[in-house]
Amino acid sequence: MSLGAHVRTLGRGPGRSRALTRDEAEDAMRLMLSGEADPHAVGALLMLLRMKGETAEEIAGFAGAAQASLPSLPQPALDWPSYAAGRTRGLPWFLLSARLVAMAGHSVLLHGWNGADRAVRGGLAAAGIPVAETPDQAAPLLNRHGIAYLPLETLSPPLFRLLGLREVLHLRSCINTVCRMLNPGRAKASVQGVFHPSYRLLQADAGQILGLNALSVIKGGGGEVETHPCKEIAVFGLRGGQPWETSLPALLPDETRRLDDGTSDMALLSALWSGQRRDRFAEAVVLGTAALALDTLGHADAMAEARMLWEKRPVTSPA
Numbered sequence: 001m002s003l004g005a006h007v008r009t010l011g012r013g014p015g016r017s018r019a020l021t022r023d024e025a026e027d028a029m030r031l032m033l034s035g036e037a038d039p040h041a042v043g044a045l046l047m048l049l050r051m052k053g054e055t056a057e058e059i060a061g062f063a064g065a066a067q068a069s070l071p072s073l074p075q076p077a078l079d080w081p082s083y084a085a086g087r088t089r090g091l092p093w094f095l096l097s098a099r100l101v102a103m104a105g106h107s108v109l110l111h112g113w114n115g116a117d118r119a120v121r122g123g124l125a126a127a128g129i130p131v132a133e134t135p136d137q138a139a140p141l142l143n144r145h146g147i148a149y150l151p152l153e154t155l156s157p158p159l160f161r162l163l164g165l166r167e168v169l170h171l172r173s174c175i176n177t178v179c180r181m182l183n184p185g186r187a188k189a190s191v192q193g194v195f196h197p198s199y200r201l202l203q204a205d206a207g208q209i210l211g212l213n214a215l216s217v218i219k220g221g222g223g224e225v226e227t228h229p230c231k232e233i234a235v236f237g238l239r240g241g242q243p244w245e246t247s248l249p250a251l252l253p254d255e256t257r258r259l260d261d262g263t264s265d266m267a268l269l270s271a272l273w274s275g276q277r278r279d280r281f282a283e284a285v286v287l288g289t290a291a292l293a294l295d296t297l298g299h300a301d302a303m304a305e306a307r308m309l310w311e312k313r314p315v316t317s318p319a
Helices: 003-011 022-034 039-052 056-068 094-103 119-124 135-145 157-163 174-180 199-209 267-274 280-296 302-312
Strands: 078-082 108-112 147-151 189-194 214-219 233-239 242-248
Touching: 003 022, 003 039, 022 039, 022 056, 022 157, 039 174, 056 174, 056 199, 078 280, 094 108, 094 119, 094 147, 094 267, 094 280, 094 302, 135 147, 157 174, 174 189, 174 199, 189 199, 189 280, 199 214, 199 233, 199 242, 214 280, 267 280, 280 302
Parallel strands: 078 108, 078 189, 108 147, 189 214
Antiparallel strands: 214 233, 233 242
């Protein structure tokens, strides 16, 4: 089937158009990733989905086809996507949270692209997280450090090109959600952040279709998996493969500090980790985010585990 056929399905007009089935969405994604689809049809399909609003079946179909196109990767314990543009996020404290989770013996595979925002990429070294420059490097890094970051542009150049169409279309497309659902290592557990709250339930439903066992989705700092310690946080997702939701209490309810406080010095990440800098707010961000990830992985008292890991953390970088 041509991509134009899927465009017709979505764009026939009131009373005649309909959402794509999961199989149709898989076929559409395969065609878009092949590079052989007409670029006008690609843009039309993405914008029709933008206007209609994506369904969980469509997102699962797109993500499943994108995942199937990837090179073979080791299966981590936790999938951690990072695709936010960072407009309302300060320093990427959540990177230290991911490292704490790896300290607990759970391998963590981060992957992502953040557009013009370089904070996440710039913070990886300061947070002690090694970068897999090619997919082949992921396995040895995970074996050695328990954690690795894969850039989307090397993980999947075709998907990266689709994500980059935002600069052409000047609008977010479903590819942003697909990347969050990509789960390149086929982990059974995932943590995901969104900027728009409405996507929390969409991603949870798509995760169930894709067979995830455990998933936590939050409206996080700037759209990342990052908890705000001064706010109560609604969490949607899966536990045991079934829909689940909860609410996390504020860790610092009397404070009013913003995540984006204007600080951009990445050295503060390593300083916080090493203990050279004490920052009650930043530590609460790290611990709250790590506890959410540990809960996703099945820890009964996740916050106590996160605090214990923080107290016992090594002060040197493994990267």
